[in-house]
Amino acid sequence: MSLADEHDVDVTFYHRDGTIYVDTRTGTPKHLLALLDDLGLDRHQARDEVWHQVPEEMDEIAMKSLSDRAVPLMTCAGFQVDIDAGLFGGTAYRAALAEQAAHRQPPPAPASARVRRTR
Structure with a gap:
């Protein structure tokens, strides 16, 4: 059983x-493993267990930045x-959230807020 299974989530990052x-x-699913690969994480496997880790050649700041962008x-x-908690909320994370917000479509206005025209 993985930590993600124990925490009842799809993915868990820990230091x-x-x-x-x-x-x-x-x-x-394979598409989640491929996404982690594409984010720059190194895939490892032993027996039936698969996990990823941030490349060891990265310094501490780069490792946290990669985690911040991935989440x-x-x-x-x-x-x-x-x-x-120690890995979360850095500047890369806030920049990624701002970028997502910039590309997000605004929700449609509720029916009661729409302008109604009369003749």
């Missing part, structure tokens, strides 16, 4: 021993994400 790990649920992209794709 341990100077490395940021990314666990996914057991039986994760809004994954939630926008419809995945439930859990992330250690």
